[in-house]
Amino acid sequence: MSGMTFLPHPDTEHITLANVLTALGDETRLAIIGHLARNEENAMTCGQFLDLGSKTSLSYHLAKLREAGVVHVRPEGTKRFVTLRRVDLDARFPGFLDTIIATTRHLPFACRDGNVLTNAQLAEVGTS
Template sequence: MLDHPAVEDIDLTTILAALGDPIRLAILGDLARSTGTALCCADFRELTSKSNLTYHIARMREAGIVHVEPSGTRRLISLRRADIDSRFPGVLDAIIANAIALPSPFGPEGCGLQ
């Protein structure tokens, strides 16, 4: 089981620091485009190497931005939008508005899992 910060432990400066990286910002944009569908790590493989991607997803999980759910050999990644919005209303929308303007190297189909 992976550790995720509790809602009350999500910190704005940690979120902003995590999203200061262009790869993580691109991941956020693609998660926002997926409109609630969990994506797999493999869906982001065109952004960077597998080991580097694992690092970026872990930083986002530790910051409370994403929830990572092991599913067999996959890890499903979803945005913790409701949790972040409850702590910092409107902040995520402003960040996402800029993140989704970034081009995505892959479509919103994700793993095909709903």
């Protein structure tokens, strides 16, 4: 009934560069950021990242990103809506997120089987 699932997020002023860099220095998490960046209008659920790893492993990686202050996770029903903390990151490290995204955008997208997603597949992941 209550829905009070605790999902701690650091305050903007407690987001540190070292934590953000550590969070992003991982292929899976960088790929998650890529998915989010291609989709900044509509929040994504965890399930939409399943091409990048198992449910458990994604839960782990998304927690890392959340704890570092890179993403915000909003529980709604049984789902969690994940968004980039763009405003906070821009305030804290101006220009940083954009250079990451710009690079991530024209990178091939590795998925869990080691092959690479086509643009068509990416569009599908992005809009489903």
